[in-house]
Amino acid sequence: MALPPDSTDPPADSLPDGAGSADAADSTNAADAANAADAPSELDQPPRPTTTPGPPTREYRAQWTFILATVFLLFAYALVLSRAGSGAGGVLLAGGLGIAVNAIAALGLASGRDWARYAMTPILWIYIGAGLLVFVVVLGQGGVNIPLGAILAAWALLARPSEALGPVPTSSLEGTLLILGAVAAALVQFL
Secondary structure: OOOOOOOOOOOOOHHHOOHHHHHHHHHHHHHHHHHHHHHHOOOOOOOOOOOOOOOOOHHHHHHHHHHHHHHHHHHHHHHHHHHHHHHHHHHHHHHHHHHHHHHHHHHHHOOHHHHHHHHHHHHHHHHHHHHHHHHHHHOOOOOOOOOOHHHHHHHHHOOOOOOOOOOOOOOOHHHHHHHHHHHHHHHOOOO
């Protein structure tokens, strides 16, 4: 569709004798198509964000803490299993419980489950307490231990819970069972 001539367009009588109005319409349509390709349409633009990205949430950091703890425990579990065999029953039980609790908590947080959000903060505090206790025990025996789990848990606790997900639930049977599993895993390693 050709637009009416604009005052800035060259006069029509300056066209060569062989150029007809069809050629002028074709060049106008080509120019319109080129301008349309340069200007983005509203449909091609991504939607504008309604909120600005803020600092990471506690859920995000806790999820990564649980993922890293699961990977570390899987590695340590395989190492202990290959060296100690079946003689390290308590350590293997604690490792198995720890792997299960961390994996379930990470998956629950990744899928936005309320029970995982309920259990998140208490489990992080359990990791800090257990990490400090292990640090003191190993230090008392003349060794050195870096409580990576406690450091990661403290990092996660420094963030605020997500406001976009609503308030953290105040009770959850599944979350309570997950917390009890974390307590059992922390206590079994000392038995």
